[in-house]
Amino acid sequence: MDDTTRVEWREWGRDAFDEAAAADVPVLLSLTATWCDHCHEMDAETYAEPRIAANVNDSFVPVRVDVDRYPRVRDRYNMGGFPSTVFLAPDGAVLTGAGYLGPDGMRQVLDSVRTMWDTKGDGAARIPRPLREDNPPAGEVTADIESTMLGQLSESYDETAGGWGQHPKFPLPDALEFALKRDREMALRSYDAVGANLLDEYDGGFYRFATDRDWAGLQREKLLDSNGALVRAFANAYLHTGTDEYREPADRTIDFLTTTLWNAEADAFANSQAPGEDDAHSLDATDRAAADEPPVDDGVFAGSNSLAIDGLLTYYAYTDDDRARRYAERALATLRADLLEDGVVRHAREQAVERDADDAVPLLANQARVLAALTTAASTIETAVLDDATAVAETTIDRLHDEDSFLDGPAEGVGLCDQPLRPLDSNVAFADALIDLAALTGNDRYREFARETLEAFAGASDRFTVQVARYATAASRLLEGPLVIRVAAAPGTDLHRAALRVADHEKVVVPDADLAAGTARAERGDRLSAAAETPGELSERVQSLLD
Numbered sequence: 354m355d356d357t358t359r360v361e362w363r364e365w366g367r368d369a370f371d372e373a374a375a376a377d378v379p380v381l382l383s384l385t386a387t388w389c390d391h392c393h394e395m396d397a398e399t400y401a402e403p404r405i406a407a408n409v410n411d412s413f414v415p416v417r418v419d420v421d422r423y424p425r426v427r428d429r430y431n432m433g434g435f436p437s438t439v440f441l442a443p444d445g446a447v448l449t450g451a452g453y454l455g456p457d458g459m460r461q462v463l464d465s466v467r468t469m470w471d472t473k474g475d476g477a478a479r480i481p482r483p484l485r486e487d488n489p490p491a492g493e494v495t496a497d498i499e500s501t502m503l504g505q506l507s508e509s510y511d512e513t514a515g516g517w518g519q520h521p522k523f524p525l526p527d528a529l530e531f532a533l534k535r536d537r538e539m540a541l542r543s544y545d546a547v548g549a550n551l552l553d554e555y556d557g558g559f560y561r562f563a564t565d566r567d568w569a570g571l572q573r574e575k576l577l578d579s580n581g582a583l584v585r586a587f588a589n590a591y592l593h594t595g596t597d598e599y600r601e602p603a604d605r606t607i608d609f610l611t612t613t614l615w616n617a618e619a620d621a622f623a624n625s626q627a628p629g630e631d632d633a634h635s636l637d638a639t640d641r642a643a644a645d646e647p648p649v650d651d652g653v654f655a656g657s658n659s660l661a662i663d664g665l666l667t668y669y670a671y672t673d674d675d676r677a678r679r680y681a682e683r684a685l686a687t688l689r690a691d692l693l694e695d696g697v698v699r700h701a702r703e704q705a706v707e708r709d710a711d712d713a714v715p716l717l718a719n720q721a722r723v724l725a726a727l728t729t730a731a732s733t734i735e736t737a738v739l740d741d742a743t744a745v746a747e748t749t750i751d752r753l754h755d756e757d758s759f760l761d762g763p764a765e766g767v768g769l770c771d772q773p774l775r776p777l778d779s780n781v782a783f784a785d786a787l788i789d790l791a792a793l794t795g796n797d798r799y800r801e802f803a804r805e806t807l808e809a810f811a812g813a814s815d816r817f818t819v820q821v822a823r824y825a826t827a828a829s830r831l832l833e834g835p836l837v838i839r840v841a842a843a844p845g846t847d848l849h850r851a852a853l854r855v856a857d858h859e860k861v862v863v864p865d866a867d868l869a870a871g872t873a874r875a876e877r878g879d880r881l882s883a884a885a886e887t888p889g890e891l892s893e894r895v896q897s898l899l900d
Contacts, residue, residue: 515546
């Protein structure tokens, strides 16, 4: 019994579905997150109401799922945000669903679902469209993909408030980075809007999003994954501009990550910080210092830690910031020791994740993010991690590759977890990381897997929105070949540091390369530069290659 909500929540697993089947009642699935204010509000206002709780307990099998700890459940049942309130048949198919429900709305929905079940039973249930569609339309990866995405960004760009779309306003780090090389003015105005409106000037770190077009209505939760990605995005803006206007938001966010979100016991980054009291953010600095700190979810997750590692090492590459390097190295050591085994990434440091299946199953989002963190580490600080990067890539290919793209995880588990899902965003992230791995290892097989994966979705690329701008980035890197700078010197040498600071954030730097000692060379596709021996010569060689 949950004393807060009065609802007798079960854990996600076979037992709950078996109970529903035996009693011939639906499952009420509540998807929540520790950082989600509306989730706590629904607990306090709806599930705590005695008659609603009694109705739920008597007529349904209620199951509570933390979406950060059960990503496959989240991706199959999300109703467009959290909380998600989903009613299921005992086989896991969806009867109906909604988001936040107040007491009156919940009473109506409970009555409606009970009537639906009594009259139609599981005949009213359905499989969500993403799980029953055929493979996405394949096509050719062409230069039109990049230009079409740029057109999408230009069309949805908010000339008045900055950013893309009307409302809500999300920071969209992948779109920021895509635009940075292709329409710098639009990109920097959007960076300015994100920095001015979503950055917590007092404690550092970025809020999750704003509800209104003018960036009002801040949703003040701070998540590790979005903050890690924004450190990288702002570091890349600093690389291109050289101005502190873009370095400082990254620096302030690293302050937040290495203090508030640092889990010292785990030696890694914690998952999130909840919003806290609304009025606390309007206090002056003295009063805010005395206010209670919003709670932190100390969970350590492989994917979000990988985004943080990637962001911190990118910042270090351009600034030599020792703090960024040290914390990235510590989190990377924990990731490799506790969350990575034989190429399989464990979702969380907690051992009770995915309770209905072995925790040691590869999930595509985790595999992709860890691979990206490892390739960034190999490029910036330690080439030895390439062994782990190769193991992650090979395991993902061996266990998740299906036809010409990748499934989100093994098609196994209760509910709809046994249904295959082919997520675009994770496929793109993995393909993009494979392009880096191909350059770092010299193994073109990884590039071919990246090509196949991007082609598997290319037939629908003209419909992709700015939320998946990374698809166009990866397609461009695949077609042109990323700028590759090979350096026959160890990480940290002057020539290596100069290579990292070449103003192209989509490049790949390969230290300890097989060239004449103390030299460097730039490549793009089949074009090669002459050798360079000094940072100045390297800059000239890169420029001549790109002209």
